[in-house]
Structures are given as C-alpha cells and as structure tokens.
Amino acid sequence: MHSRLTLCSCLLLALISFKSHAEAIEVVTEDSLYAYAREGQLVGPGTRIAEETLKRAELTDFRMGLYPWARAYEKALHEPNVLIFPLDRTPAREELFKWVGEIHQSTTKLYKMRGGEAITINSLEEAKQYDIGVVRNDAKQVYLQQQGFTRLVVSVDNHDNFQKLLNHQIQLLPMPENTARLMSKDAAVDFTSLEEVYSLDERPHRVHLAFSLSTSDEVVAKAQRAFEQLKASGEVARIMREEP
CATH class of the missing domain: 3.40.190.10 (Periplasmic binding protein-like II)
Known part of the structure; x- marks a missing residue:
C-alpha cells in the first residue's frame, strides 16, 4: 500500500512539474525601440509592458529573449506559449496570432x-x-x-x-x-x-503584444484582461512616453 501511495505521489509531482513546464511562457522580441540590451539586461518600454501584463495576469512563469526578428517571428508562428512584440497587426496576420493588445501606434x-x-x-x-x-x-x-x-x-x-x-x-x-x-x-x-x-501616412503601424496561435485561450484571456486594466490606468501610454 505504501509503495502504491509513493508511486502515485511521484506521478502527481511529475504531472505538476510537466504542467508547469508546459505552461511556461517565452516572451520573444527584437532589438528595437521597444526592447534592447543595456548592461546585460533586457530593457525598454515594450519589455516593461509585457512584464507588467504577465504579472497582473498571474502568469509569472515566463522568460524573455532577444532574437533577430525572423527568428522571433518563426517561434511565435510555430511554438505554443510564445508572446511576441512589437508585432504589427495587419490583415494578413490577423488569423495567425491571438492578440493581447495594442501598445503603440506609429507612422x-x-x-x-x-x-x-x-x-x-x-x-x-x-x-x-x-x-x-x-x-x-x-x-x-x-x-x-x-x-x-x-x-x-x-x-x-x-x-x-x-x-x-x-x-x-x-x-x-x-x-x-x-x-x-x-x-x-x-x-x-x-x-x-x-x-x-x-x-507612409496611409499605413500606420498598430504595434501589439500577441500570443502564438497554439497558446491556450485561458492564458490569452488572462493576459488580455490584465493588459486592458494596464491600458485603462494610463500606464501603457506613460511607459511609452518615457525616454529610452
């Protein structure tokens, strides 16, 4: 009986560990106005907005990575639990990602x-x-x-x-x-x-945070609600106005 309980406990721990690992979020971005390396740290307004959004959503198991844009984009296209920014929301991309919110517009x-x-x-x-x-x-x-x-x-x-x-x-x-x-x-x-x-005034950029399509709807909904709260408070606009 004891050995069966021990086995069940081990399986439960393994399942919890697997579930936690599976739900870990990778935040990917490029070197840009929104994210850049300074003294060994990844900083920038987009980075701060992504961090604040995930923390408010209680999605605290995440890591951030700086990539060439093509690599970041490919990860967000094909891998689960990937949050990407700064992603321009275009008609061609509309069905390729799950959109969290707009962080900025620019010309x-x-x-x-x-x-x-x-x-x-x-x-x-x-x-x-x-x-x-x-x-x-x-x-x-x-x-x-x-x-x-x-x-x-x-x-x-x-x-x-x-x-x-x-x-x-x-x-x-x-x-x-x-x-x-x-x-x-x-x-x-x-x-x-x-x-x-x-x-190119006819083509303004609508810069977003967005999740990969295979990310669960529950995770996306949490992030969307958190971002809406952050934006409604004026924090998104305030962060974007700060000098780099």
Missing part, C-alpha cells in the same frame, strides 16, 4: 542620408526606383512587397539595416521617427544626419 517614414544624392518622393510609387532596406519578415517588408517593390535589401535586424544606410549600401530606410532616433543614438551619429523624404 513609418522613409529616410535618406542628408547631403547625399538628391531624392524627392511625392508618392509611394516613386519610391520603387530606389534601394530600400528592410528587416526579414518585418511588416514593412511584407507591405512593400505587396505594393510591388522589388529593390528591397533584406537585413537580419534593425541595427544591420541602419548600418547599411550609413554605409550607403541602401538609399532609403523605412522606420518610425522614434526608432530612427534610437538607431542614431546607438550608432553614435546625429539624428539630423538623416533626412525624411516621405511619410
């Missing part, structure tokens, strides 16, 4: 190096004649491809993309102004060395 601008070749753009169509840098699997790459752009130079991350602009390997770089300012700061160049030549 993408096309930048060139000031003092370089003269570039004047009055419509998105006119931008097709230039070499434009994009990040692999980023919403901007997808959008421009859908619009018929063929001269796209693909990078693994924002920093590599920005460096190509500085090195004149590309002519234009699409990014929101706050991202351009952060990339300039990280590259130790003055933001005024960039010149905005066009604004």
Whole structure:
C-alpha cells in the first residue's frame, strides 16, 4: 500500500512539474525601440509592458529573449506559449496570432542620408526606383512587397539595416521617427544626419503584444484582461512616453 501511495505521489509531482513546464511562457522580441540590451539586461518600454501584463495576469512563469526578428517571428508562428512584440497587426496576420493588445501606434517614414544624392518622393510609387532596406519578415517588408517593390535589401535586424544606410549600401530606410532616433543614438551619429523624404501616412503601424496561435485561450484571456486594466490606468501610454 505504501509503495502504491509513493508511486502515485511521484506521478502527481511529475504531472505538476510537466504542467508547469508546459505552461511556461517565452516572451520573444527584437532589438528595437521597444526592447534592447543595456548592461546585460533586457530593457525598454515594450519589455516593461509585457512584464507588467504577465504579472497582473498571474502568469509569472515566463522568460524573455532577444532574437533577430525572423527568428522571433518563426517561434511565435510555430511554438505554443510564445508572446511576441512589437508585432504589427495587419490583415494578413490577423488569423495567425491571438492578440493581447495594442501598445503603440506609429507612422513609418522613409529616410535618406542628408547631403547625399538628391531624392524627392511625392508618392509611394516613386519610391520603387530606389534601394530600400528592410528587416526579414518585418511588416514593412511584407507591405512593400505587396505594393510591388522589388529593390528591397533584406537585413537580419534593425541595427544591420541602419548600418547599411550609413554605409550607403541602401538609399532609403523605412522606420518610425522614434526608432530612427534610437538607431542614431546607438550608432553614435546625429539624428539630423538623416533626412525624411516621405511619410507612409496611409499605413500606420498598430504595434501589439500577441500570443502564438497554439497558446491556450485561458492564458490569452488572462493576459488580455490584465493588459486592458494596464491600458485603462494610463500606464501603457506613460511607459511609452518615457525616454529610452
């Protein structure tokens, strides 16, 4: 009898351990305005918003990882219990993820190096004649491809993309102004060395937190409720206004 009880206890402990491990959440992101490494720590407004959301939802078993965007995106597409940000909510992605909430909206601008070749753009169509840098699997790459752009130079991350602009390997770089300012700061160049030549006002970015599709509805619902409370309190907007 004693051995049977011991066996049952061991099986119960193993089941609890497995369940806990299975429900652990991996938060994935890229090096960007929303998340970046500082002194060995992952920081940034998106990171703080994700942490606060999960803690309020009592989903405290989580870990965060910084990846090239294509890798983060693939994990969120194919693995369970993955929370990804900053994910642009587009019609093509609508059914691919379980959406938690919008953390920010921004407008993408096309930048060139000031003092370089003269570039004047009055419509998105006119931008097709230039070499434009994009990040692999980023919403901007997808959008421009859908619009018929063929001269796209693909990078693994924002920093590599920005460096190509500085090195004149590309002519234009699409990014929101706050991202351009952060990339300039990280590259130790003055933001005024960039010149905005066009604004994609017709295509604002709606940046979200989202779970992988195979994540349980219960986990998603907890996170959605927690995020709604966080946003209603004004905390999401306050965090996003803070200087990096």
